Amino acid sequence: MDIFSRFADFVTVSVHQLIEDGQVTPLQAVNTEKLVVELPREESHGDLACNAAMVLAKQVSMAPRELAGLLADKLAANEDIAVVDIAGPGFLNITLKPGIWPAELNAILSAGSVYGQSDIGNGQAVNVEFVSANPTGPLHAAHARGAIFGDALANLLAFCGFQVTREYYINDAGSQVDTLARSAFLRYREALGEERITIPEGLYPGEYLKDVGEALKTRYQDSLRNQPEVVTLPIVRSFAIDAMMDGIKADLRELGIEMDVFTSERDLVEQGHVDEAIGSLRDRGLVYRGVLAAPKGQLPDDWEEREQLLFRATEFGDDTDRPLQKSDGSWTYFASDVAYHADKLNRTGGALINVWGADHSGYVKRMTAATQALSEQNDMLDVKLCQLVTLLDKGKPVKMSKRAGTFVTLRDVMETVGADVMRFIMLTRRNDQALEFDYAKVTEKSRENPVFYVQYAHARASSVLRQEDIRGLTEQGQPDLALLSDMHEVRLIKQLASWPSVVRTAALTHEPHRVAFYLIDLAALFHGLWNAGRDNPALRFILESDAGLTRARLNLVAATAQVIKTGLNLLSVRSPEEM
RNA sequence: GGCCUCGUAGCUCAUCAGGAUAGAGCGACAGAUUCCUAAUCUGUAGGUAGCAGGUUCGAGUCCUGCCGAGGUCACCA
Numbered sequence A: 001m002d003i004f005s006r007f008a009d010f011v012t013v014s015v016h017q018l019i020e021d022g023q024v025t026p027l028q029a030v031n032t033e034k035l036v037v038e039l040p041r042e043e044s045h046g047d048l049a050c051n052a053a054m055v056l057a058k059q060v061s062m063a064p065r066e067l068a069g070l071l072a073d074k075l076a077a078n079e080d081i082a083v084v085d086i087a088g089p090g091f092l093n094i095t096l097k098p099g100i101w102p103a104e105l106n107a108i109l110s111a112g113s114v115y116g117q118s119d120i121g122n123g124q125a126v127n128v129e130f131v132s133a134n135p136t137g138p139l140h141a142a143h144a145r146g147a148i149f150g151d152a153l154a155n156l157l158a159f160c161g162f163q164v165t166r167e168y169y170i171n172d173a174g175s176q177v178d179t180l181a182r183s184a185f186l187r188y189r190e191a192l193g194e195e196r197i198t199i200p201e202g203l204y205p206g207e208y209l210k211d212v213g214e215a216l217k218t219r220y221q222d223s224l225r226n227q228p229e230v231v232t233l234p235i236v237r238s239f240a241i242d243a244m245m246d247g248i249k250a251d252l253r254e255l256g257i258e259m260d261v262f263t264s265e266r267d268l269v270e271q272g273h274v275d276e277a278i279g280s281l282r283d284r285g286l287v288y289r290g291v292l293a294a295p296k297g298q299l300p301d302d303w304e305e306r307e308q309l310l311f312r313a314t315e316f317g318d319d320t321d322r323p324l325q326k327s328d329g330s331w332t333y334f335a336s337d338v339a340y341h342a343d344k345l346n347r348t349g350g351a352l353i354n355v356w357g358a359d360h361s362g363y364v365k366r367m368t369a370a371t372q373a374l375s376e377q378n379d380m381l382d383v384k385l386c387q388l389v390t391l392l393d394k395g396k397p398v399k400m401s402k403r404a405g406t407f408v409t410l411r412d413v414m415e416t417v418g419a420d421v422m423r424f425i426m427l428t429r430r431n432d433q434a435l436e437f438d439y440a441k442v443t444e445k446s447r448e449n450p451v452f453y454v455q456y457a458h459a460r461a462s463s464v465l466r467q468e469d470i471r472g473l474t475e476q477g478q479p480d481l482a483l484l485s486d487m488h489e490v491r492l493i494k495q496l497a498s499w500p501s502v503v504r505t506a507a508l509t510h511e512p513h514r515v516a517f518y519l520i521d522l523a524a525l526f527h528g529l530w531n532a533g534r535d536n537p538a539l540r541f542i543l544e545s546d547a548g549l550t551r552a553r554l555n556l557v558a559a560t561a562q563v564i565k566t567g568l569n570l571l572s573v574r575s576p577e578e579m
Numbered sequence B: 001g002g003c004c005u006c007g008u009a010g011c012u013c014a015u016c017a018g019g020a021u022a023g024a025g026c027g028a029c030a031g032a033u034u035c036c037u038a039a040u041c042u043g044u045a046g047g048u049a050g051c052a053g054g055u056u057c058g059a060g061u062c063c064u065g066c067c068g069a070g071g072u073c074a075c076c077a
Helices: A003-020 A052-056 A064-075 A100-114 A141-159 A175-191 A208-220 A229-254 A265-270 A273-283 A333-348 A358-375 A410-417 A419-426 A450-471 A487-509 A513-535 A547-570
Strands: A048-050 A081-087 A091-096 A125-129 A163-170 A261-264 A287-291 A307-311 A351-357 A381-386 A389-393 A435-438
Touching (some): A003 A048, A003 A064, A052 A091, A064 A091, A100 A487, A125 A141, A141 A351, A141 A381, A141 A389, A141 A410, A141 A487, A141 A547, A163 A265, A175 A229, A208 A229, A229 A410, A261 A265, A261 A333, A265 A333, A273 A287, A273 A333, A333 A351, A333 A358, A513 A547
Parallel strands (some): A125 A163, A389 A435
Antiparallel strands (some): A081 A091, A287 A307
16 A cells, blocks of 8 residues: 555544544544545645545534644654644644655565556446547548557556456448448559549548559459449448558557457447447437427538437437437437447446547537436546647648548658657647647657656666666665655655556546656656766765665665656556666 | 637646645756766746636636637538
8 A cells, every 4th residue: 555545544543533532523424535645745844745634624513723633643643753733724744754755665666567556446347449540541640649548548447457448449330431432442443454543522532542452453353343333332341441440450559559349330230239229218218200400500501400310318418419310211320329339338337438539529418418328327438538639840730631642640650750759749748638749859869858758767777777787786685775865865755655646546537648747757856866966976876885875775766767667568658778 | 609628937738536835848047067877957037827706614626607729510420
């Protein structure tokens, strides 16, 4: 258990003692859920700060500072605590006895690569659906953010004891894959030697389909050429989708992403799951035929009033009810998505997380509504939206045009900057903030490039540990960690001790960027300590004249390297030992 | 026009699912760098968190309204 949880538990026990002693009388059983022990923002506030008195004051009808006084007396009895101050509105500021922080290094080092792991997930299933790009072309740069976000989040949840499924939904049922098939068919004719093939407006002009055309030729020779479209379309479509998915999977693998499950929309439709899911909503009176009001403001050119099959999304907080069928009677994308979410709920029995691009933000309410209707619970779905990524090179936008089929592919970017840079940089911003990705900046080897900065801290730490091997300065046995009393050293230890709570918060809030920012801060403290050794040689890690202190410091260096490595692993970024 | 997301230092961004005097980097300014672990380092200045209300012991964080930016808006996916 980490130091913060340990003291939080101690405070909780103390609260209950006060109750037993009759010094405090709660109105009902006290709720300590919001009680936290954390590092105070200001170092002058001590080592640990606890909000217990403020959180509980109302529950026991006391003034926060009065309750704080009682608690402070109880806490003072703890053998690790030197002083407890009451500050501000009722904070308990705890100063620990010397040596308590350094002793944490033992716990960190003995936990090794599982330091920070927890069982807060308690084996609960969580399904993380991400990427889910249409199988109509290779992944482009914009897909990278969601892919990396989703994968890092899945790593985090698994690290916290959740049973995680990584899932990709293949939209292989709509008209876009028919367009893909028609485009691929033209490339097939081209491969068969037909000249003057032009790709008409509305079809996909991308060069990448030439390979599919060639492959179709190899597989079918010219046997498809003169068949009617009703015959060729399903064959070419399925062939092209498979080819696209092979490429997408290969790209994901390059990024270090391995999905557990691929679910096909077409399968859901063909196996009748859409009818089933809509039927189950109908049974609950949530489906009806009706006419939607025209949207306010600018009307679409071809708007006409029409009776449709609708889902009562408004009963679950959506702004309007949502259509389930197109005018030709086939299901809308939304309808199959309802079926898909029903399928995920049944299959996994746990919570769902969807990672979407910001252009789908208008879709969140209806999907949340549908999930509520299906699960009869209101917190089964969390949709995480990833904002746009702007690709730049030395500050100038990298041009892309999907129309012309010359968009920047994920593979292009990865070949330019490498998977590590790609993964880390995509997490250096909250998911709901737009991100600028500048080729020049992210490959720079300097303080300003966070990937480099963090990896370099690991490499530096590794090089110190290598020195130790070479020089054999230390002998076996437990070093006296209490020797680590310099301000820089203690700050670094506190940061290391905070790792478990960072992991926990990142997992529970579904915010993997917290790990990246934590690592940047950790690296900064480590580099800071390194630099302090310049001004003051007594602060260097390896001191020829003091084997005892050297051993203690090497423990600190080892713990730092280990936490950086664990953190980078969660982000699937390598931790180089030399750079 | 409706809905969604965002608005924090000159710039780029954090702020641990409400906590104390809102933090970093860049840039600016001032210094250091014969030795040393230098793909540099130390320090200083810089803020009414878009605006106005509300809830709370306490609000950048939650709620309402307005302003601004982006996204999106039946029969695409």
